[in-house]
Amino acid sequence: MSSTNRTVVVTGIGATTPLGGDVASTWEGLVAGRSGVKPLTQEWAAEQAVRIAAPVAVEPTETIPRPQARRLDRSAQFALIAAQEAWQDAGFTGKAGEDGAVDPDRLGAVIASGIGGVTTLLDQYDVLKEKGVRRVSPHTVPMLMPNGPSANVGLLVGARAGVHTPVSACASGAEAIGYAIEMIRTGRADVVVAGGTEAAIHPLPIAAFGNMMAMSKNNEDPEGASRPYDVARDGFVLGEGAGVLVLESAEHAAARGARVYAEAVGQGISADSHDIVQPEPEGRGISHALHNLLDRTDLDPAEIVHVNAHATSTPAGDVAELKALRKVFGDHADHMAVSATKSMTGHLLGGAGGVESVATVLALYNRVAPPTINVDNLDPEAEANADVVRGSARKLPAEGRIAALNDSFGFGGHNVVLAFRTI
């Protein structure tokens, strides 16, 4: 229990995304190259410059009973749906303690969001202005607090080893999973439910991101708007949803005979210290994170055959990441199948690291790399630095141990690289 370098594995996965209400439908959509981007038809969208987004495929209120749903921010609803699926997928039948296979004192939860309960905050401000003080919901604070999704997931599974919420904009979900890996590695917990969630399809975030010139304004072609690595890319498309992993020490998983999807090898973290929102154009901070990953784990670079890239479909960011892969891995970068799944899901901000970790784990487990869709004209700078999986899914090596990376970067200059490998 005092061990400080324990092996961590993934034993459960859950998701609700623009492609489907669970992991199976999401994975099917990713491999098929399906876009989850749609026109925004709400009344408020008419005056926006950006009138497209990737909403969840299944409304959370279809599974969460109304009395419970009305006291949960939408981001917490997504997190609970994904966590419930992951928890059951890991083979647990009830809360920790009720299911004797996991001790509540040895169970953690780390669920992150980039923005927190923004729709609750803004909707309740509207209530305050329009209906007065007395009508503001008494549930507002636990709904808007950024640790709300993590705390609700902790309550769902009965986590008492610690419930945490790292916040690093669009790297938040990946940072949560990295934090969870360290909780288990260092012996603080045996099992941690970890991932990311986001629900920010609301007029204010869309207007704000739009005014930053960060989002695609390709309103005429929603399904073609998210196009990482294509020369015509013009910004990200806002998505929503959640992705959650059950991480577990290898000994704990073996003792209860759990199915293991992959090993969670570890994380590499760095900060750009360059600009509050612009990526460092040469990928210096990303290279630093990759070196940290390689220095701090026993990951063999030759085994890395797949990268689920951060690639949000912005002109500068997509290429900086690939330059860093080339710089760090040299010629081996030609043997790493790079997939930008945001071409299909849109950008889930703090949810991205969660959903894309689920995708990365399944890519290893099924030995298939999902495609990057909408790459009609590959950017020459992307072509020079990486092997982008375009058009349709690609098989990964059928034999031998293989590894994959999931990159996530956030406004503020946060860089997180997670590494997984087959067992």
Next chain:
Amino acid sequence: MAATQEEIVAGLADIVNEIAGIPVEDVKLDKSFTDDLDVDSLSMVEVVVAAEERFDVKIPDEDVKNLKTVGDATDYILKHQA
């Protein structure tokens, strides 16, 4: 026009159903909001605000703690409605 006891219980039943998901037929005078109807302290604030609006009555925060049962709330509203 002031609501009757029957109308108040029916109105509270609608409110509790909306907030806590309890079937309207289970909301009776002798039922405790917290022990029988899944209404915790935060949700009780919602019940009170909804009742104020529905029955045109003011229920100050210091009186809310005395409203333990549906009957307590019904009596309060009967006595204080405008």
